[in-house]
Amino acid sequence: MNKSSLTRAFFWICCLMSASLGAKEIPVKSGESIQDAINSASSGDIVRVMPGLYQETVYIDRDGITLQGVVVNGERAILDGEKLGLHDGIIASGHGVIIEGFHVRNYRSNGITTQGANNFRIRNNIVENIHLYGIFPQFGKNGLVAQNIISRTSDAGIYVGMSENVDIIANEVFENALGIEAENSHSILIEANYAHDNAVGIPVVIIPGLQTKSGADVIVRNNIVINNNSRLFKRSMDRSGRGITVTAVDRVTIEGNIVKDHRSCGICVHSMTSMSAAFPVDAAIEPEPDETQIANNIFVNNGYDAIGLGVAGATLEHGADVVSLARGKGHCYQATQGATTLGLSRWAECPSTLNASGVQSFQLTEPVVSKALSPAQKAQLTYHAVCSGCHAYAHTMIGPPMMVVKALYQDNPEGLADWIAAPTKKRPIEDYPAMPPQNYLSKELRLDLARYILNEVGVD
Amino acid sequence: MINFPLRDIKLKSNTLNSSAHWALRSIILLLALATNFALADSRVFACPADTTFDMATAEILLQKPWDTEALACGAQLYIADADKSPDDIAAQLAAVRANERYMYYLDKIVLYELGYLINWYVDDVPEEKKLNAPMHAMILAQQEQLRLVRHMRDENRPSPELDYFEAQTLGVSAQAQPLLLKAVAADPHDLAGAAHAQLSETYYTLPDILGGDLNKAVSMMQAAGKRSPENPRYIRILSGYLSELDRDEQAISKLRSLLELTPTQSELQLYTDQLRSASELAKRMDESQLASQLNGTRQDLLDEHPYLQNRKVVSAMGHFGSNDPRTAQSQPK
Numbered sequence: 001m002n003k004s005s006l007t008r009a010f011f012w013i014c015c016l017m018s019a020s021l022g023a024k025e026i027p028v029k030s031g032e033s034i035q036d037a038i039n040s041a042s043s044g045d046i047v048r049v050m051p052g053l054y055q056e057t058v059y060i061d062r063d064g065i066t067l068q069g070v071v072v073n074g075e076r077a078i079l080d081g082e083k084l085g086l087h088d089g090i091i092a093s094g095h096g097v098i099i100e101g102f103h104v105r106n107y108r109s110n111g112i113t114t115q116g117a118n119n120f121r122i123r124n125n126i127v128e129n130i131h132l133y134g135i136f137p138q139f140g141k142n143g144l145v146a147q148n149i150i151s152r153t154s155d156a157g158i159y160v161g162m163s164e165n166v167d168i169i170a171n172e173v174f175e176n177a178l179g180i181e182a183e184n185s186h187s188i189l190i191e192a193n194y195a196h197d198n199a200v201g202i203p204v205v206i207i208p209g210l211q212t213k214s215g216a217d218v219i220v221r222n223n224i225v226i227n228n229n230s231r232l233f234k235r236s237m238d239r240s241g242r243g244i245t246v247t248a249v250d251r252v253t254i255e256g257n258i259v260k261d262h263r264s265c266g267i268c269v270h271s272m273t274s275m276s277a278a279f280p281v282d283a284a285i286e287p288e289p290d291e292t293q294i295a296n297n298i299f300v301n302n303g304y305d306a307i308g309l310g311v312a313g314a315t316l317e318h319g320a321d322v323v324s325l326a327r328g329k330g331h332c333y334q335a336t337q338g339a340t341t342l343g344l345s346r347w348a349e350c351p352s353t354l355n356a357s358g359v360q361s362f363q364l365t366e367p368v369v370s371k372a373l374s375p376a377q378k379a380q381l382t383y384h385a386v387c388s389g390c391h392a393y394a395h396t397m398i399g400p401p402m403m404v405v406k407a408l409y410q411d412n413p414e415g416l417a418d419w420i421a422a423p424t425k426k427r428p429i430e431d432y433p434a435m436p437p438q439n440y441l442s443k444e445l446r447l448d449l450a451r452y453i454l455n456e457v458g459v460d
Numbered sequence: 461m462i463n464f465p466l467r468d469i470k471l472k473s474n475t476l477n478s479s480a481h482w483a484l485r486s487i488i489l490l491l492a493l494a495t496n497f498a499l500a501d502s503r504v505f506a507c508p509a510d511t512t513f514d515m516a517t518a519e520i521l522l523q524k525p526w527d528t529e530a531l532a533c534g535a536q537l538y539i540a541d542a543d544k545s546p547d548d549i550a551a552q553l554a555a556v557r558a559n560e561r562y563m564y565y566l567d568k569i570v571l572y573e574l575g576y577l578i579n580w581y582v583d584d585v586p587e588e589k590k591l592n593a594p595m596h597a598m599i600l601a602q603q604e605q606l607r608l609v610r611h612m613r614d615e616n617r618p619s620p621e622l623d624y625f626e627a628q629t630l631g632v633s634a635q636a637q638p639l640l641l642k643a644v645a646a647d648p649h650d651l652a653g654a655a656h657a658q659l660s661e662t663y664y665t666l667p668d669i670l671g672g673d674l675n676k677a678v679s680m681m682q683a684a685g686k687r688s689p690e691n692p693r694y695i696r697i698l699s700g701y702l703s704e705l706d707r708d709e710q711a712i713s714k715l716r717s718l719l720e721l722t723p724t725q726s727e728l729q730l731y732t733d734q735l736r737s738a739s740e741l742a743k744r745m746d747e748s749q750l751a752s753q754l755n756g757t758r759q760d761l762l763d764e765h766p767y768l769q770n771r772k773v774v775s776a777m778g779h780f781g782s783n784d785p786r787t788a789q790s791q792p793k
Contacts (some may be wrong), residue, residue: 274667283740288704312662314634314670325667327674327704343669 034058034067034079041065049102051075055084057107059440060092060099063370067092069101069125076126082106087436089127092117093385095370100124109436110136111150114143116385118368123147131433132390132398133159134176137166139385142364146170154233154433155398156181157198160188161389162212165362168193177233178203179225182249184212187362193223199240201228201262205247206272208282209392209401211384215249219356220257227261241265241307241319248272248326250290253356258298264309265323266302266339267294274311274325288328295334295350303340316342379448383457386438387449393457399435402457409454416450417443507533513541522561523726532597535562539604546611549619556608556625557650559601563628564654566598568693568730602629620646624655632661634671644680653687656680657694664701677701690721692734700741708745715742715750719757732761732768 023044026037030052037047043064051072058079060067067090069077079089079102089104090112096119103126104111111127113136114120120143127134127150134150134157137143146169150157157173158180160166165187172194173179179195182188182204195201202225206215225243239245241263246252247270259266272287303319310316311325322333324343332350333341373381390398391405399405409416420441425434438446514537521527521534535558542548542555609626612619620643627639636658643655660680666672681698688694695714702711715738723731735758742751762768 271667273665283700283737284744286744310670311667312633312665313630313636314666316670325669327668329706343667 028077030054034077038062038065038067043096049077051077053078053080055080055086057081057086057088057440058090060090060094060097061440063094064096065092065094066098067100067102068098069103071101071124076101076103078103078105080106081108088113089130091115091440092120095119096367097121098123102126103128105129107131108433109133111153112136113138113389114140116140116381118142118370120144121146125149127157128152130154133157134173135159136161136389137163138389139163139381141165141368143167144169144363148172151175153177157195159183159389160185162210162384163188165364167191167361167363172196173198175230175232177230179228181205182215182218183207184210184215185218186214186216188218189221189359189362190219190223191221194226195223195228195243196226197230198228199230199233199242200245201225201243201259203242203245203247204249204252205245206249206285207392207397208272208285210388213282213284214286216251217355217362218249218252219359219362220244220252220254221356222256223258225257225259225262225266229261229263239308241305242268243302244268245270246289246292246326248285248287248289250286251293251355252289252291253293253354254295254297255293255354255356256296258300259302259321260298260300262302262319263305264303264307264319266299266321267297267323268309268319269322269324269326269328269331269343271326271328289326289331290328291330291355292326292328293332293350293354293356294322295332295354297336297339299336299339303342375444375448376452378445379452380456382441382445382449383452386441387453390435398433402453406454406457409450411454413447413450413454416453417446420446420450507536513537518558522558528566528597531562531565535559535601535604539608542608546615549612552608552612553619553621556605556612556621559605559608560625560628560654563598563601563605566601568733605629620648621651624648624651624658627655627658632658632665634662634666637662637671644683651687653684653691653694656684656687657691657697660684660701661697674701674705678705690723690727692718692721692723692727692731692738695721696734696738696741699738703741703745712742712745712747712750715747715754719753728761728765729768732758735761 023046026041026045026047028034028037028047028049030050033056034047034049034054035056035058038058038060041047041062043062046066046068049067049069051070054077056079058067081087081089086107087109089107089110090099092099092114093116095117097114097117098121099112100123105128107130109132111130111134112122112125113133116139118141120137120140122135122137123144123146125148127148130153132153132155134153135145135148136159137145138161141164143163143166145158145166149172151174153176156178157176158168158171160168160181161183163185166185167189168180169189170192171180174197176198179198179201180190180193182190184206190202202220202223204215204218204220228243229241231240243259243262243266244254244257245268254267269289269292271289272285299321302321303323306316306319309319309323309325320340320342322339322341322344324331324347331347333344333347334350391400391402393402421439422437423435441449518534518537521530524530538555538558542551545551605625606629609622612622623639624643627636627643630636640655640659640662643651644659660677663673663677663680678698678701681694681701685691685694685698695718699711699714702714718735718738721731735754739751739754739758742754
């Protein structure tokens with residue numbers, strides 16, 4: 001264990017000890033409300049939820065709460081949204097939250113999501129059959145997503161959006177549209193995960209039209225990435241058959257992975273334009289990835305087809321273990337015996353020391369200190385932490401472009417605030433779920449948020 | 461809003477022979493440009509069914525890129541004229557050129573290179589379909605263009621411009637490349653570098669292993685710039701390409717040259733839009749002062765010309781509001 005690991009361990013031990021000194025445990029038994037327990041908790045408290053069936057959405061809007069599902073003889077606390085048609089399992093906007101030990105299933109939108117929360121830990125949960133994102137930290141800094149099992153989500157199993165300093169370690173993701181997605185994020189470690197039978201295993205991307213205009217310093221290391229060819233989800237069908245993808249993100253190190261049985265490519269490197277013709281021009285984004293390093297991976301049977309590999313009316317006839325459809329600069333590849341490549345003629349051979357060498361974690365040794373926010377700042381944060389997960393400015397992600405939303409509600413912030421609280425499904429496309437109601441946000445915050453969207457979003 | 465094709469427009473005169481016809485069009489075009497603003501105030505927008513063809517009016521309409529209906533009507537007038545005289549090559553070419561201009565502005569200005577992104581989505585919701593009128597207009601305009609081009613080919617009326625006009629309907633795509641290569645080889649003067657620019661964009665967009673080539677993209681965009689040195693879009697795009705090749709000094713120099721341009725009234729919207737993109741590009745190259753200058757120039761233009769759209773979206777894609785990017789009404793600064 002190196003010095004930074006020791007410091008980090010010391011920090012968490014201190015946190016636990018200090019929490020335990022003044023903190024209390026709040027038990028929740030089957031038949032009781034988890035939310036009631038959260039509402040009575042203070043920073044440092046541990047809400048311990050016993051095995052049983054819980055049909056509710058849990059909101060954690062205060063700092064330093066640990067929400068712990070107690071596992072007894074393999075039995076867990078099950079959060080199930082099916083009967084009540086609930087949208088989200090657990091939503092945390094408080095900082096320093098720990099969520100662990102739950103079985104979250106059958107929600108219409110998200111399983112476990114953090115919204116603008118820093119210093120989070122989400123570990124040892126089972127999340128399945130979720131209509132959008134399984135585990136979804138958005139717009140946060142300093143976090144850990146570890147030892148979770150996520151399956152059958154119609155978008156990403158784990159989706160880290162516009163975040164920094166997050167470790168995603170030792171999770172299993174399968175039968176999702178996307179296994180583990182790091183989007184417009186910085187300093188992300190994706191290590192020792194098992195991503196199999198998704199449409200795409202591990203996409204590392206920049207999406208245009210979001211507040212964060214770049215992504216960089218991502219390590220994809222020692223993962224097992226197998227048979228990500230699923231065509232279960234219409235929306236991702238044209239991209240299925242890819243193990244690990246990099247789109248426009250700089251300094252991505254892909255090292256020590258086992259990548260096997262992908263139709264199009266084991267590893268695909270894209271520019272913004274070669275990823276999707278549906279991406280709009282966002283002049284603030286540098287469209288090419290730079291300094292991708294691919295080394296010491298094991299490839300087996302990738303690229304036997306080439307579904308969707310191409311752009312602007314031109315497609316490849318077959319794929320390869322490693323395919324680059326990007327330009328950019330400073331890329332390197334360490335040849336693996338027997339591995340096939342396409343588009344790497346200008347790539348250099350990797351040096352013996354990679355960018356990621358020596359990086360064991362991107363989590364910070366000290367927690368991020370959170371500041372009090374004005375109502376306007378809170379509205380802005382809420383936009384980035386909640387709305388940006390599904391809405392870009394000028395193109396469609398999950399929800400419609402914000403420019404359309406703005407047009408619909410021009411001069412009507414109250415109308416938009418009401419819609420935010422109680423939206424209905426308008427789009428007939430099956431893969432696009434209805435917007436989840438954001439009625440857990442206060443009325444004042446919803447109105448501030450609506451004003452922020454109408455007056456600030458997309459304005460230069 | 462846009463009623464394409466419009467075949468029953470009454471034509472005032474179509475009796476001139478081809479060369480005289482074209483010469484007259486050219487003179488009228490110059491006159492129209494000179495008197496653009498006075499006539500523009502006549503607010504002739506959509507083509508009603510009994511519109512009488514008048515070339516001066518048609519040309520003026522085509523000089524109003526901020527007004528979809530005006531552009532549409534201008535193109536329609538020329539197409540109707542061509543349909544009435546299928547053997548008149550000058551009329552056919554004039555129609556194709558007019559339609560090309562309409563399509564160019566639909567793509568680069570009205571849709572602001574974004575429209576196609578919204579197209580497929582809003583079509584699913586009936587009450588939002590009207591957002592899509594320009595996209596549907598674009599599709600119809602492309603169909604008309606193909607019809608006209610094929611008619612000229614069928615009639616064995618080759619023109620070096622036809623390859624480009626056909627390629628334009630294919631957009632930035634691999635399929636357009638062979639046509640563009642032929643157009644570039646012929647290099648008709650009237651295209652003013654448009655074929656070079658589109659070919660450049662295909663070289664840029666396609667991955668190298670599928671026929672893309674950034675160096676070729678640069679040389680083609682430079683060639684386009686030589687043929688149309690005042691085109692701000694070519695300059696901005698070339699600057700981006702140069703930046704990607706780490707030729708930042710040249711890229712920045714290109715961006716600076718944008719500040720020296722004096723675009724015509726009809727090109728101001730294109731220029732203003734490009735200044736916005738150029739400013740973002742300058743920021744990416746850590747040229748914050750240049751970024752501010754570009755943005756400042758843009759802001760001055762917005763202040764000076766209230767009809768220009770600043771793309772501050774308080775209303776979007778033809779939907780609601782009095783500040784519609786398609787209605788020629790100003791948006792709040």
